[in-house]
Amino acid sequence: MLESIRKAYLPPTQWPCVEVDEEKCDGCGRCVKTCPMEILRMRDGHPVEEHYFDAFRCIACDSCVAVCPTGAIERKGLYRVLEGKYRNTDVFPGETDTLPKPFGDDTPQRFEDYEDRLTETERVIFKRRSVRLFKKEQVPKEMVARVIESGRFAPSAGNCQPWSFVAIQDPEVIDDLCAKTERMLNLIVGLAFPSNREDFVRRPLHQKLLATVLGLRMPGNVDQRGAVGAKAVYEHSHHGLFLGAPTVILVLKDKRGIGQVDLDTALCVENMVLAAHSLGLATCLIGLMNIPIRFYPRYARKTLGIKPPFEFFTAIALGYPKGECDRAVKREPARIKWIV
Ligand SMILES: Cc1cc2nc3c(=O)[nH]c(=O)nc-3n(C[C@H](O)[C@H](O)[C@H](O)COP(=O)(O)O)c2cc1C
Numbered sequence: 603m604l605e606s607i608r609k610a611y612l613p614p615t616q617w618p619c620v621e622v623d624e625e626k627c628d629g630c631g632r633c634v635k636t637c638p639m640e641i642l643r644m645r646d647g648h649p650v651e652e653h654y655f656d657a658f659r660c661i662a663c664d665s666c667v668a669v670c671p672t673g674a675i676e677r678k679g680l681y682r683v684l685e686g687k688y689r690n691t692d693v694f695p696g697e698t699d700t701l702p703k704p705f706g707d708d709t710p711q712r713f714e715d716y717e718d719r720l721t722e723t724e725r726v727i728f729k730r731r732s733v734r735l736f737k738k739e740q741v742p743k744e745m746v747a748r749v750i751e752s753g754r755f756a757p758s759a760g761n762c763q764p765w766s767f768v769a770i771q772d773p774e775v776i777d778d779l780c781a782k783t784e785r786m787l788n789l790i791v792g793l794a795f796p797s798n799r800e801d802f803v804r805r806p807l808h809q810k811l812l813a814t815v816l817g818l819r820m821p822g823n824v825d826q827r828g829a830v831g832a833k834a835v836y837e838h839s840h841h842g843l844f845l846g847a848p849t850v851i852l853v854l855k856d857k858r859g860i861g862q863v864d865l866d867t868a869l870c871v872e873n874m875v876l877a878a879h880s881l882g883l884a885t886c887l888i889g890l891m892n893i894p895i896r897f898y899p900r901y902a903r904k905t906l907g908i909k910p911p912f913e914f915f916t917a918i919a920l921g922y923p924k925g926e927c928d929r930a931v932k933r934e935p936a937r938i939k940w941i942v
Pocket residue numbers: 638662663665730731732733734886887888889890891916
């Protein structure tokens with residue numbers, strides 16, 4: 603029984619890992635600062651991977667690869683759950699990740715060798731990364747409005763346009779939201795997210811049960827990659843919730859929309875994100891923003907103005923990137939069933 607619970611919550615997993623070419627590395631430390639899981643540390647002038655506990659590992663986002671100015675970092679391997687309910691080794695065995703292959707097998711190996719054959723839109727799509735290195739400099743209001751303008755022209759079911767926006771540039775509100783999130787995460791993660799198997803066994807029965815119920819009922823919310831991302835935000839954080847971005851745009855969804863309001867609003871968000879990168883800005887979606895919204899409803903209503911029929915959908919951290927952050931990285935291949 604305990605074993606099957608453990609497999610649902612902290613299943614045996616094969617994690618990706620980060621490899622550093624010390625000859626090429628100039629010790630700038632950008633990779634350490636950008637890693638959302640905060641698993642990289644500088645040792646003797648070079649980054650090394652260090653794990654605080656079992657599941658505190660690389661999620662293959664390649665943020666470190668993207669920001670490295672000397673191309674010294676390579677990420678190897680994919681996230682694979684080896685046993686239990688969420689095993690994913692047998693679905694597409696032997697698959698490897700690749701750089702974008704817009705020309706199929708005729709695509710050259712290096713992105714630089716075919717970048718100029720891409721359309722402007724493809725270039726932004728392939729090179730956009732979630733950025734976690736922001737300058738302090740504020741984004742002018744006109745630029746923020748211009749980003750939102752691209753959201754406004756997203757497709758939506760029945761053209762219902764079920765979105766609205768809250769643009770936050772007041773540092774006090776941003777700091778307040780960070781503090782509220784850290785406080786709540788501390789409580790939730792401390793209560794319900796054992797950090798490894800030994801920790802799980804050591805926990806009192808009610809915490810074991812809580813972790814188990816969450817693991818079985820809400821796997822997406824306690825997926826070990828998300829859980830350790832949350833832990834990174836409050837425990838060893840040099841980031842804070844909004845990663846130092848000077849602007850945060852909340853995107854709200856209108857519950858009165860037609861059909862799939864979530865899909866409509868996600869399309870709106872992606873339009874905004876791509877437009878921002880095409881303008882030389884940087885973005886990162888902040889899923890954990892739902893924590894202060896959920897646990898401080900009065901603050902959400904009074905200070906942020908989130909009222910029915912609108913509901914919080916997501917937050918976009920926005921700012922100018924510190925150095926080069928956008929770059930094409932590898933992704934798992936498309937799983938396509940052709941019917942021709
Ligand atoms: C819905 C959603 C929520 C996310 N939340 C966070 C977050 O809270 N913090 C963070 O650093 N990155 C967050 N991300 C960014 C993902 O980690 C990132 O998209 C993923 O690793 C792929 O990397 P890329 O965006 O550079 O391609 C989020 C992304 C999405 C789509």
